[in-house]
Amino acid sequence: MTFNLETLIRPNIKALTGYASARDDFKGEAKVFLDANENPFPSDFNRYPDKEINHLYNKLADLKGVAMTELLLGNGSDESIDLILRAFCEPNKSSVLCFSPTYSMYKIWAEVNAVAVKEVPLLPNFEWLPALALDNLDPTTRVIFICSPNNPTGKAVAVENIAKLCSTFKGLVVVDEAYIDFSSVTSALSLLKTHPNLIVIQTLSKAWGLAGVRIGLTMTSKEIVSILNKIKPPYNISSANARAALKRLDKVADYKSEIALILQQKESLTTQLSLLKIVEKIHASDANFLLVRFANSTLVYDYLKSKSIVVRDRSKEEGCQNSLRISIGTSQENIKLMNALKKIEL
Numbered sequence: 607m608t609f610n611l612e613t614l615i616r617p618n619i620k621a622l623t624g625y626a627s628a629r630d631d632f633k634g635e636a637k638v639f640l641d642a643n644e645n646p647f648p649s650d651f652n653r654y655p656d657k658e659i660n661h662l663y664n665k666l667a668d669l670k671g672v673a674m675t676e677l678l679l680g681n682g683s684d685e686s687i688d689l690i691l692r693a694f695c696e697p698n699k700s701s702v703l704c705f706s707p708t709y710s711m712y713k714i715w716a717e718v719n720a721v722a723v724k725e726v727p728l729l730p731n732f733e734w735l736p737a738l739a740l741d742n743l744d745p746t747t748r749v750i751f752i753c754s755p756n757n758p759t760g761k762a763v764a765v766e767n768i769a770k771l772c773s774t775f776k777g778l779v780v781v782d783e784a785y786i787d788f789s790s791v792t793s794a795l796s797l798l799k800t801h802p803n804l805i806v807i808q809t810l811s812k813a814w815g816l817a818g819v820r821i822g823l824t825m826t827s828k829e830i831v832s833i834l835n836k837i838k839p840p841y842n843i844s845s846a847n848a849r850a851a852l853k854r855l856d857k858v859a860d861y862k863s864e865i866a867l868i869l870q871q872k873e874s875l876t877t878q879l880s881l882l883k884i885v886e887k888i889h890a891s892d893a894n895f896l897l898v899r900f901a902n903s904t905l906v907y908d909y910l911k912s913k914s915i916v917v918r919d920r921s922k923e924e925g926c927q928n929s930l931r932i933s934i935g936t937s938q939e940n941i942k943l944m945n946a947l948k949k950i951e952l
């Protein structure tokens with residue numbers, strides 16, 4: 607049996623006619639807008655977002671080397687995860703697969719949508735292989751979520767292994783590449799043309815420095831995009847956010863130099879942390895954070911908190927006992943972190 611998208615779409619979504627604004631229907635250059643009950647007096651934001659969204663789609667499609675019809679923008683990539691579940695998973699019938707530890711929102715959104723979650727532990731050292739997925743499928747599995755580089759482990763998945771999974775699994779494979787800009791592995795975007803069941807999610811929240819702007823990218827076949835488009839809210843990206851993103855996307859040199867600085871800082875922090883007696887293991891990271899195992903993570907976490915330094919406690923996650931996830935900050939922030947950690951050793 608080959609991949610058949612039609613059999614995966616929920617019947618109610620297949621039957622749905624999505625919302626279309628009058629401006630979606632109108633072709634040409636409109637001069638008078640009396641279609642959307644807006645306030646006609648000009649201000650920065652009196653119109654629903656339209657032109658700038660189109661511009662943003664154009665720019666991001668170009669940047670990522672996909673067609674505009676193969677791209678869907680969401681209010682953060684978290685919105686895409688929810689849309690995929692709502693389009694392709696039948697509540698109380700379908701299930702999804704993810705690997706632990708990983709980004710918690712796959713499970714949370716699945717639970718919100720009454721979709722069962724099978725969590726498969728990663729291999730030792732947080733390795734991922736296609737067999738981890740293929741050996742754990744059942745007839746209800748509709749979607750597999752892979753996070754690469756993975757949060758919180760930092761480890762990326764080889765694109766060849768994603769290709770193997772896509773070729774064998776007959777449901778949808780979602781690869782969340784929130785941290786791909788920090789990594790040297792090949793993006794799964796390179797597989798889109800040959801694997802119709804692949805959905806790649808990226809975000810402007812991390813390397814592009816736009817977490818406050820909330821823009822996520824979903825890149826996949828135009829058929830899948832058109833299904834997701836039917837269920838997304840009509841104007842899910844605001845004009846304000848689109849303008850902020852367009853401004854930043856013009857600053858490619860800043861984006862590149864900030865990534866280089868973050869990677870430099872990651873290396874330096876890794877060296878400094880490895881000299882501390884309280885540190886037991888630093889996991890190699892393809893992302894902008896480090897997962898660090900301490901002798902006693904609660905003590906470290908509480909001490910850092912008392913010094914107004916917030917890190918992420920991951921000690922309750924599968925295979926992450928005594929581990930904290932530490933984002934790479936500026937050199938000044940990293941110095942503060944190291945000074946505090948050194949005090950614990952005294």
Ligand SMILES: Cc1ncc(COP(=O)(O)O)c(C=O)c1O
Pocket residue numbers: 681682683684685709753757782784785808809810811817820821822
């Ligand atoms: C792996 C992963 N995916 C998605 C997100 C959410 O990204 P966004 O800000 O685009 O919603 C995060 C945020 O931390 C993440 O770690």
